[in-house]
Amino acid sequence: MLAAAVRLFNAHGYDATSMFDIAESLGITKSTLYHHVSSKEQLLGMAVDRALDGLFAAANDISGNNATQRLETLIRASVLVLAERLEFVTLLLRVHGNSEVEQHALTRRREFDRIVTDLVKQAQKEGGVRDDVDPATAARLIFGMVNSLIEWYRPDRGNPETIADTVTALSFHGLKTA
């Protein structure tokens, strides 16, 4: 049910998707849908939490001897979470704070950003990451790259590990020939 809602939200936009549309796609009526969920916003909240929980689980589970390695681990893990929970993360990344639920999601996203920025900062101190770039900017750009997955990655084309390899390679070494 949540999955059906998220699919429609992503396909036509949250606002453009009516509760009737969701009910119809499930073969039930709107009334029945409201018997199982209390509001449209609740569906959104459950979905973005599913995405955020995955991201934070990855962030709390990173391994590596130093910050540079840990950053690479987090980038790779994030790609895998994006791929695995693609539709939920897609919805999350399109949220823009128009309601309490969305504000809460934004707050958690900013918290995640801070973790990444701190990691970049530490990696710079270690000398593992070039120090001629602003850590916050670098963090945003790298995760901009990671997050772009939602725009084009489709689970039936190419496996997540290969993508994760490409993303980490580009993140650390860029396009230039090795």
Place this chain on the structure above:
Amino acid sequence: MLAAAVRLFNAHGYDATSMFDIAESLGITKSTLYHHVSSKEQLLGMAVDRALDGLFAAANDISGNNATQRLETLIRASVLVLAERLEFVTLLLRVHGNSEVEQHALTRRREFDRIVTDLVKQAQKEGGVRDDVDPATAARLIFGMVNSLIEWYRPDRGNPETIADTVTALSFHGLKTA
């Protein structure tokens, strides 16, 4: 007038922004607004065209002795267009094909993607770009990075040239210490 509409579209979403909201922000009535534009969708169309025209102007104007240099030029130019037409490009990148106008924007975006992918492919042949990555994937990832600007870049913080430097540096050399 277009600027006011785009600002509201970006702030609250296209669907969530009513023609009344736009009119109110301009100190006129909805009727007057409809005297100047024929529909809400027309406003959207004008805005995304403004963004796409900037991007294609950049793509048609790139210089460089080889594909690798031309790719770098295009990346840099795109960052500057994003910064300059931030609000229009923001709207463009949030469009998802729910109407004729949006479909048309998507088609033009795909055309731009193809230009970039071709450039990466050529650069690989030249040996200027690592050949262990799929060109289409690399193109999408790099421009995912570029496009992430709309999520966090604000014209009053840091100048576009500095950002463009960082983006090209990360694109070609990655995070690793030089």
Place this chain on the structure above:
DNA sequence: TTATTTACCGTCCGAGCGGTCGGTAAATCA
């Protein structure tokens, strides 16, 4: 001066929205 165009407004409309409510029938519990 008169005719026409331009900018502007208040009012209205049909449609669609999120959500409520009263009720029914099947499943579960005692």
Place this chain on the structure above:
DNA sequence: TGATTTACCGACCGCTCGGACGGTAAATAA
């Protein structure tokens, strides 16, 4: 068995939306 909960439905409500329409007053053109 009877009582209660659960899943489901049709009808309805207040509200907002994009857009249409008829009209007015100022600017412009003849």
